[in-house]
Amino acid sequence: MIDFSVEPEFQAKLDWMDRFVRDECETMDLLFPESGVQFDVSNAAARRHLRPLQEQVKAQGLWACHLGPHLGGPGYGQIKLALMNEILGRSHWAPTVFGTAAPDTGNAEILAMFGTPEQKQKYLGPLMAGDIVSCFSMTEPQGGADPEVFTCTATLDGDEWVIEGEKWFSSNARFAAFLLVIAVTDPEAPLTERMSMFIVPGDTPGIEILRNVAIAGDFDPENGHHAHVRYDKVRIPRDHMLGERGGGFKVAQARLGGGRIHHAMRTVGLCNRALDMMLERAVSRRTKGAMLGEHQMVQAKIADSVIELEQFRLLVLKTAWLIDEIEAGRMKHGAARKHIGMCKVAMASVYANVVGRALELHGSLGISLDMPLAKWYGGNMALAFADGPTDAHRSQLARAYLKRAVPAKGLFPSEHIPSRLARALERYPDAREPRPIAGPAAETA
Template structure:
């Protein structure tokens, strides 16, 4: 049975979150708008303002809700988390206030699943408490996210692993207390068994941040928070491998599915806010003797934005429901994979479309930095590359669907009307007789 209702107890939590994000988290965005400010443990003023908000979230039982009960979380499931992330998407600071900022969420799951007791005490506890931040260091300058061309390696030398090579777009590395690094440990093994994952403390000798790269939408091109890192024979103890040797692929996959859903629903939340701006502008501004909202071209933009956003929201919620069904044992493992890919592919285009329409309706004010729309629109392309390039997901999705049909028999397609009509008449030769 399909049911879109939300039980009253959880709806009350969502209502509290919505009000809190609008009044407190959006205020944080205004008070501390600097690039990467929400990840900087050394930003004293921001942390002083942040801590009481995080404590209030904890009192409400809404802290770090992405973790399941086996990892110390409430076990809400992906549908409830999706509805929560829709609200968190309204404000840049909201995920940090609620203990669900990426990449820390996925990294916490990896440590909880694969870390040693000592690693959990040193890193997972402080990470879940919001005391430190972390970095996921995977992609490389020469090949992006394609693991087939990764060259950063880890070689066993006695009781230590020696990591050597370069990584690219390692987000928040300059603020992180530790990095999760994927490195090639068995170059001749099959692709899915070639790499392993390591937890690397950032104070380890040999870690060199070549540059902190800024992206579209950032204000300061010299102060980005996506690091180009060089690992110069970085040595970590043997037990700093997470999971089995050659199991880096499996470890990394443990963090992706739910993370993509959370990312998608935060995109819905930001687009909802852009839509609110669009609607307010349409009933506030007059041109050619009419309110903007009375002009048909503006009405078309509003209608298209509403429809696109609702379609995407329902796709994401269905995908979240499918993940929950797998967890409950009612669907086969891997069933949501195609839908997760759909969410990833659609996310950037929906975001660009809705935010772009809101920007257009605001005119010159929209492209100014007096409104958040220009910054949002400038950064939208990053969604096409986060969690892997969109083109790769499109190709994977198409290949999955191409496995379903069988080639047509004969010269014409199976829906060829004359051929089907002849077959129908052969079955019922007297059907057309008067």
């Protein structure tokens, strides 16, 4: 049976989260708004304020809930995680306060899945404790996320791997205690077996941050946290490979599905906050002799936002349910792939529409930095590129459905009415012949 209810015990945790995020995490947003500051473990003031909040989260049993029981976590499953992330999406500090900030969440998952006991002890433990942050270094400046054109290589030299090449948009590299780097180890192998994943300690000689790139929505164009990195003959021990040689593609894919769902539900949370702002503005401001909310165009913007957001939320929750069914063994592996793609494609447009309408209703105040809307709207396009470009998912989704399509057998489409009618008459040749009406009515006539 389909059931949209939430058990009372978990609803109580969600209610606590909602109050806590509004009261404490949104306050952190105001106190420490700088780009990437939530990942800077050396920022003493921010960490001094952060630690007590994290302890409250841990006391509630809500710390780092993204790991399943087989990976040492509470095992909430994707539906519960989706409902939690809907709340966390209200604040850019909230994921750090709750130990679920990207890219650390995905990195923790693949360390738990593919790491050796030694790797887990050295890197996963401190990461899960919130003592360090990490970086996922995959895309490259000349080819973006297309693995076919990756040129960063890792060559085995005795008991060491030597990494050479450049990576682009390696988020949080300047704060990271370690970086997960995907590099070509077997250039002649098939694409999915060409690359391997490596753990690179952040203080390894040869790591050069060429520039920390800012994005739309950041305050300082020279102080972003998405690094252009050069690996100049970076040497790491042989045992710092994560997973098997040639298995980098598999390792990378393992971290993306859940991450896309978490991003999607956090988008719902932020859009809910924008909708609340839209509604407040509509009943607070008068123009042309009436409240904003009494004008039909404003009502249309509100209605469209409510509908789009509800549709998207239900899509994400269904996708989370599919992933849980796969994890439980009730559906085959890959059954959620198309829906994950749908979430990825829809996310950026829903975000842009809802936040954009809220900004419009606030007029000049909305475009100013006195409100958070302009910063949110400016950062919208980042969602279109995070975890892979949206257009790639759109194309992949279309191809998946095209595989299910069957060509029309004749000259006309299968729904061609004259052709279908002709076939129907072949089955029932006397269907249109007039017949006398039987029964009492005919006798009366």
